[in-house]
Amino acid sequence: MAEIEIPPYFLCPITLDMMKDPVTISTGMTFDRDSIEKWMFALKNNTCPVTKQLLPDSELTPNITLRRLIQSWCTLHASHGFERLPTPRSPVSKSEVLKLLNDAESPHMQMDCLRRLNSIASQNQTNKRCMEAVGTPDFLASLIVNKTLEAYRAESRLICEEAVSILHGLHLSESWLKSVGSQEFVESLTNMMQIGRYESRAYAIMLLNSILEVADPGRITINLSSEFFIQCAQILNDEFSKKATKATLKVLINVCPWGRNRFKAVETGVVPLLIDLLLDSTDKRASEMMLVVLDMLCQCAEGRAELLGHSAGIAVVSKKILRISQVASERGVRILHSISKFSATAGVLQEMLQTGVVAKLCLVVQVDCGSKIKERAREMLRLHAKAWRNPSCLPHNLICAYPS
Structure with missing residues (x-):
């Protein structure tokens, strides 16, 4: 078990500003109210930070004696800049x-x-x-x-x-x-x-x-209205809050496993919107979630068509592979795999070559990035070897890297 970091809640001159409202928990230990409430409620811990004992309840009893001692200490040391603490509500x-x-x-x-x-x-x-x-x-x-x-x-x-x-x-x-x-x-x-x-x-x-x-899977996510997805897209488009953007991406991840919801999301223009956001995104976690949503939406024909219809769709997905994280690389390769397996027209294959997708796939099979990612990259290269093997614009070292 990982070592739990115990915040310095104890009374001493250095931490007097923290002990504003001392309360005692069921184990008999005393802490500042705000600090122990964060420990118990926000961080959802059910043990005492000091004794590690389980807490049978969340009762916090004001330690009036200690509060009076703190106030007296502050009064005695007022000449050193310590102000008497206000009585807590x-x-x-x-x-x-x-x-x-x-x-x-x-x-x-x-x-x-x-x-x-x-x-x-x-x-x-x-x-x-x-x-x-x-x-x-x-x-x-x-x-x-x-x-x-x-x-x-x-x-x-x-x-x-x-x-x-x-x-x-x-x-x-x-x-x-x-x-x-x-x-x-x-x-x-x-x-x-x-x-x-x-x-x-x-x-x-x-x-x-x-x-x-x-929520239980499917309980409220199956019958979501088109308006729901319109508003999600609008929040992503407005970009007025990073927290709101990430919450919206999480919502889409939770509701898009269902095919009907994928179609509604695609219909409201989520795919080109995510591509535009990915082009400028510098936030690692947000970029990962955008690729997760795109991967889900590209599991339907309409989603793949929307991605291919965007001039930067294939290029931006390829660009994010091996640049952000393992999660982002895996999702990026999954998106390209869906494209190459189900929507690989001659024009699409040529675009994948021109935008550097083929070169990126060759790089993926050579670096340490996970066996599943490598296998999907090899499968794509094998699947379209004839179309990609002999173009004059492909460097010789990458042609040699193709699987036979």
Whole structure:
């Protein structure tokens, strides 16, 4: 087992700025609230960072005695620049959240209550867990579904945006994400991707990505609308947020194993859009995901036709092989393999030769890049040996490298 890095949460003059709100966990160890909440909730650890004991619960008890000692120490050393720490806010209670949810049922109080809920959620992880425990996400999801039906009204649209913002900020549990994946809610988030401001569109696609990552395969991905893919393409085209772009690519990876979804994605122009993005992409992970999506879409005839119809389609895929990562190389070779096996007209073969694909395949079989990649490259070279063997533009050393 890998060694777990233990952050320096202990009280000492060097780390006083970290120990702002000391809390004690069930093992008796004391940590700063923000730090231990990140350890337990964001990083999903269920052991004590120090003792490695399993934590039977996530209860955090304020260590008032230690907090007073810290305050006294700061007061004594004020001449050295240490300021007295402000008294931390107490975590929200279930009754407070329930009252806000009840008040939010009233239309004229809805926006104020949502803003208050957003503020509470932003304070700490304990508040987020409390809000989920009393049903806040269910209320917000229902609100989004109802309000997107009247999103033509500016007030309804603002309420939807605030609700989506809170849901995104809650870092919801896997169990809730699995329970909320209804077709109706997915369609409502799709509407938010269409009508919302950039920030709300980013929150909507990231929330959709979280839902699809834990959803049962096929449960909500089979009947996705064409509008869903149109909005995914629009987010990729707008490039207003790297996080939103990567979330959209992950969403496409999750939904494109189904043939009907591949066709809808191709129909909305995703293939040429991904090629254009690949031409300028310098982000390793984003480039890998673009090639993964292209590989999926090239498994259907329409997707291959779109890639071949783009003047830079074959060239950019070839260019990324052996330049980004093992994953990118494997997917790039898979795309070229689909092209050469199912769409290899005389014109396509000539284009593959002129754009350097053949030379790249010869290089692939000579370098250490994985047996599966090499085998696919050899298969392509064997399959089209007659077309590629004797052209005058091919260097002699590469002709010699062809498999017999």
